[in-house]
Every structure is written in C-alpha cells, then in structure tokens.
Amino acid sequence: MSTTDWPLWEVFVRSRRGLSHTHAGSLHAPDAELALRNARDLYTRRGEGVSIWVVPATAITASSPDEKDPFFEPAADKPYRHPTFYEIPDGVKHL
C-alpha cells in the first residue's frame, strides 16, 4: 500500500430497526472513524440506514470457492430441517 492508497473498508448498513446489517458496498478511508463517516455520507444519503458497520476488507475471512462442495452441499440433502418437509392435515392451526 502506498501512503496515499487508503485501505478498503466493507460497509454494512442496518436499514431499519429490527433488521440485520446487510452489505452495502465498500469504500476507501484512512481509518475507522473516517470510514464510518464516509459510509454515512455515501450509503445513507437517502435515509437508507439507521446503523452502520465498517470492516477493514482485509479482516474478512471468506470461504473459498474451492471449498464449495464440501462446505455447502452436505446441507442440501437434509430437507427435514425445513418446515415444508412435514405434512400436516388441512385445518390444523398454529403449527
């Protein structure tokens, strides 16, 4: 990183209370304080948010595409984890 190449930050915005933060995009900032402020100016100028997280992009560990199959496919054949797996007679309520 050159001195002028500010690090990259990932921005997460909570659009309203009751919802979780979702990824909005990224931006450059020299430090966390300015990253938060830049995020406020850039990603919430139309009132899109009530809370912001900024995370240094380098601090994120992501699953790699190579791990795709062992990571995620085993979850695909366990339909009994989903409510739609179960048949309930018509007319039974509150289930």
Place this chain on the structure above:
Amino acid sequence: MTAAGPATVPVTAALALGDDALVLSHRLGEWAGHAPVLEEEVALANIALDLLGQARVLLSLAGDEDELAFLREERSFRNLQLVEQPNGDFAHTIARQLYFSTYQHLLHAELAAGDGPFAPLAAKAVKEVAYHRDHAEQWTLRLGDGTETSHERMRRACDALWRFTGELFQPVEGLDVDWADLESRWVESVTRVLGRATLTVPEGPRTGAWSAGAGRQGVHTESFGRMLAEMQHLHRSHPGASW
C-alpha cells in the same frame, strides 16, 4: 423586498442566519469536481446541501428566497465575512468549517432550547450542524497532526481566518442569545480541537479595526462581489423569468 416577512419573525436575524448558510453553501459548492478524494466530494456536497436547505427556510421567513438571493446588492447581504472567504486549499476550507460550524452549532443549540421563532428550525439544523462540526474536527485532527506539510498548511489557514472570528459574536438583532457566553464556549471548543490537532490557537486580533461586525452591516470583502456576480448573473439576465 426585504421587509415582507411575517410579523413575528425578526427579519434582520433571518437574513443574517440565512445569508451565512447561503454563502457558505455556495462556497462549498465550488468544490464540486475538485475535492482531494472522491469520498470527500460526497461529504462536502452533503454539508453544502444541508446549509442550502437552512438558507431556503430562513430566507423564506424574510421574503421570497430567490429575490433575496439573486436580486440583492452586495451591501444588502448580512452574512459574516468568514463564510464568504474563498475556499483556498483544503486546509482553509476546513479551518473555515471549524470556526463556523462550531459557532453555528452553539448558536442553534441555544436557539433550539429557547421558545423564539427560530426554535423549530434550529432544532432541525442543530443535528445537521453537529455533523458538520464533527467533519471539521476530524479533518482538523488529520491535517494538523498529519504530515509536516499538512500541519503547516493547517496552521497557516487557521491563522489567516482568525481575524474573521471576532465578528461571530456581534449581537444579531432579534436573537435572544448570551453572546459573551457563546464566545467563551466557542473559544474553549476551538482551543480544545486545535490542541488535539497539535496546533496552537492563533495569536492575532480576532477583529480588524474596520471589519468588526461589518458583514452583518453589509460591508464585505473583495472576493464577495465576484462571488455574487457569478451567482446572480443568470437570474438577473432574465428579469421576471421562472426557472
């Protein structure tokens, strides 16, 4: 033209506050396309838009916003000389922001707490201005306590604009404010920020012999006439036209 405000609103005060916001918004608008980094394009424009919004409400209390903005002569503007100062480099813009937004924040907080005609407007503005003040503080810290170059530039900017800060505390007719108290809190706040930024409070006089309070009386600095010429030219070229 300037006399038509609702009877309950002190027109002089509406013009003073409205012109401050209008003129500073215009100056910040000049940064568009020239900011030191793209993120700052967005930040400066946000501040300019907040100020323009404030100006429009205030001028509308005093009369027709466009007539007031575009058809008054220089000597009828009531803004502080501080806000009309040219942008200079980014350090000058930040120093101007620090001095003015600290003032505006203290003033609007006081107006919002009262029950005068400006209370509702000030209650909204105080939140916007708190952010402007924070922006100025963040950048003062980074420029003052950044590199040698930035420190020197910031020092020069703070010094150069210092002489325009005495005027901030000249009482404005129609505003029920303890100006001496406002001034001491302003000095305290600015001193704290400059100290954290490893800068010293400028030593020169805060008022010039002829400039004390002069903006509020319609006496401005040289560059202001040019600014108005640019701002008003198109509107004045088409008398009576709608846009």
Place this chain on the structure above:
Amino acid sequence: MVTAAAQGTARPEADGARNTAGDDSEHQHAFDAAVAADERIEPRDWMPDAYRATLVRQIAQHAHSEIIGMQPEANWITRAPSLRRKAILMAKVQDEAGHGLYLYSAAETLGTGRDELLDKLHSGRQKYSSIFNYPTLTWADVGAIGWLVDGAAITNQVPLCRCSYGPYARAMVRICKEESFHQRQGYELLLALSRGTPEQHAMAQDAVDRWWWPSLMMFGPPDDESQHSAQSMAWKIKRHSNDELRQRFVDICVPQAESLGLTLPDPDLKWNEERGHHDFGRIDWTEFWEVLKGNGPCNEQRLTQRRSAHDEGAWVREAAAAHAARHSGGTEAARHRTTGAERA
C-alpha cells in the same frame, strides 16, 4: 457461496483460483453453465481471464464517466438561477460522485485497486464516455444532459442490472434507482424553459440541438462495427445490442420532445409504420471517432481538471494516511467498533 463482504478481499483468492486451476476446462464448463442458467458470477468464482478483463475495462470506464461527468454539470452549480435548482443540481452532481464510488467498488472486486484505475484514467489509458467532452454552454444544457444524456445512460443501464457479474449488477440496481430523479429533473428543467420567455425557449431548443446527436452516439458504434459486442452478449454482460438500445431511446424521446414543445434536430426522423419504430438520420461517426481519439471540444480540459484535483489533493490523502499510521492503525479500532455495534 461467497459472502458479500468477500468482494473487497477477492484479490488474492481470485488470483489463486485463476492460477491453481488445474483443469481449466472443468472451470470453464461450470462458468458457462452458470452464465447459461442466468446465475450470477461472483468475485471469487473462477472466470475466464478475458471475461475479467472485459469487466474491469467496462466497469472502470463506467466509473470514470461518472466522475468526469460531474464536471460539465458542476460548471453550473455556482450559477443556478434559483435556489431550488441549485439544490437539485448539487444533489445530482453529488450522486455522480457516489455512483463513481459504487462502480470503483465493483471494479475492485475483480482485483484491480481504485488507485490503479484512476492512474489509467489520468494517463489516458482508460476511457470515459465521450459525451462528457462536450461543453455546457448555457443553463439549458443542464436540462438537456438530464433528459437526453441521463436518459440514454438509463436505457443502457437498466439491462445492466441483470448483468452476469454480481457486484456490477448490484451497483447498477442502486444507481438506476437513484438516477430516476436525474432524468426527471432535466425534463422538468427544460419544460420550464420551453414554456418560459422566448429567450428561455430558444435556450432550451439550442441545447437540445447540440446534445441530441452526441446522445445517440452514447450507445456506441453500429452493431456491425462494434468490436466487443458479440462476446459481451454471449457472456451476458450486455443484454441488448447498441442499435437495439439506440432505437429504443429514439422511440422514447420522440413523444417526450413533443410534450416539451421542442424539436429534435433530425429532418429524417419519422414514424415507420412497417417497422413499428421511428426512422432517423445518419449519425456522423467521424465525429464520434474524433472525440473518442481525444479531439473533442473538452477532452483536454476534463482530464486536466481531474488530474489537478487528484494531484492537489495528494497532500490531504497523505496527511490522513500518516495520521492513521501514527494513531495505531484503523484496523484495531474498527474491530472494537464493530463489536460495539453488534452489542448495540
């Protein structure tokens, strides 16, 4: 699956995916299948080098266009004739900076940093849309840019919301949503002029006369001369051909011009019942290629201003970086902050 946040860190992993690919044909197959199934390609997926290069070029050019595009309109911020118009214009120019940032952010997911992209813009190695090399001579030009230039841009951009590359498509969704006001304000501005004094009406007509043809050129060269089109369509980066979009734009504009009370400067423009479209006159592609080559009225001026803003801002960026380095790195602070936010 790729976490959304991984976009920004895609660089090493993406490179890895490209280099360690033992069997490219298998990867290629998976990529082709995803594109065929209209699935999105995400930053850390394997992708053909040419696909990546095409996207970087296109997204960067798009981002550059947004930030260079600030200049012709910013030219009128200080002269806007009413406070309402001034607020609108400032907000619009600000949006363009914002859109540039969204797009640089999308381009960075492909492993090219913003500094590098800006370098390429500043040194002329990457282009921006030629339309911004035309001058804004009167206030009405602000309206013509909103109506015609943004109108053409939107026609181009709406299909990009379904582009095969996820981060680009998502940026475009956001941009299109925000841009709808840009076109409407331009139209409204022109309408006020058209219905205003004779001088204002003439100003509006003059602006439309100057911006109409360059706007049609924004869709790029005719399909049979467009070098990148076919491959981009196959990759679903692009969904419609240049000529298709241009035709769509012309058909949209004709009735809008009528409502404005302004004339589009093309004597050959007329409805063709058989085709169900408007026929229009020949575009002067010589002009297009000349402007693209750098010989437009404002090429030099636009790039010079951009470079000087960047160069004059260097000390500010350095100061902030030095401050951050001295005060124990933003990263540590950010961790605390994020944890704090989670608890809140």
